Amino acid sequence: MLINLEQIIKYFFQIFLINTAITIIVAIPVLIPSLAFPILITEWPGIYIIIGFFSLIICGILGFCGWAITYFLILKIYKVEFTNRNLVFAQIVLCESGILLTAIFMYWGGYVGASAAHAGMAEFVIGEIMEFAVVPSGLGIGLQIAGNLIGLINVFSTIKK
Amino acid sequence: MLDSIYFLILIQPYLYISLVIILIGFVYYILIERKNEVPYSILWSIFLTLFGLVFFYLLNQLEIQTFREDLEPWKDLSLIIILFGTMFSGIIMPLNIKSLRKK
Numbered sequence: 057m058l059i060n061l062e063q064i065i066k067y068f069f070q071i072f073l074i075n076t077a078i079t080i081i082v083a084i085p086v087l088i089p090s091l092a093f094p095i096l097i098t099e100w101p102g103i104y105i106i107i108g109f110f111s112l113i114i115c116g117i118l119g120f121c122g123w124a125i126t127y128f129l130i131l132k133i134y135k136v137e138f139t140n141r142n143l144v145f146a147q148i149v150l151c152e153s154g155i156l157l158t159a160i161f162m163y164w165g166g167y168v169g170a171s172a173a174h175a176g177m178a179e180f181v182i183g184e185i186m187e188f189a190v191v192p193s194g195l196g197i198g199l200q201i202a203g204n205l206i207g208l209i210n211v212f213s214t215i216k217k
Numbered sequence: 218m219l220d221s222i223y224f225l226i227l228i229q230p231y232l233y234i235s236l237v238i239i240l241i242g243f244v245y246y247i248l249i250e251r252k253n254e255v256p257y258s259i260l261w262s263i264f265l266t267l268f269g270l271v272f273f274y275l276l277n278q279l280e281i282q283t284f285r286e287d288l289e290p291w292k293d294l295s296l297i298i299i300l301f302g303t304m305f306s307g308i309i310m311p312l313n314i315k316s317l318r319k320k
Contacts, residue, residue, distance in 0.1 A: 142258075142261075187285065187287070190279070191276070191279070191288065191291050194275065195272070198268070198271070198272065198275075202264075202268060
């Protein structure tokens, strides 16, 4: 089953815009003084907030922008107009769900852990508190890897045509 | 690689069925699917089963390394993914062979 590359570029561009909006929403809590983000980021598990936020920027915004440009270049340079529909949709679903899972749980886990560290809790207690976010974050990273691999396979198979 | 497979079979002996079906699926892909046009590709189900197996393996490693006891729902989820992928492979292969014979 084939799909037009121009349509795919539109999809990737739309998801790029949606992810930009999500990133803006995720950044808003930094401006709320009662949530104490600037203080919590300096505590040890606060780095996970930054990792979650940057995964959204790097994979969600730059990644989807990059894929849109890649498919655009395939269209322009190789003059191929169609690509495999199943592979592209699998790539979009896996990448987007992976990005959101990673970003949400890293951000959430980091915030909860940093709050606990700021309250003076012991390291092993903080680890216990943050445990809920470990598996979903890992699953999200796995989904992103799988999605990007499928994207690469699709790019090579499209160029080969 | 073999150590990981041995580890998985030790933890969940029924997983050898999924591993055998993955091997059969690859043979089927090379011998039949690559040479003919089929409605459903076996590669999707192989991908699903492999994803579930890697997920299950990593969860068990996490459990061993951190002594966590709350991973059962995640392990069940990974086993459901493996089961779904294996069943999908088991259904797709005869269906495709049947449709090819009809042609």
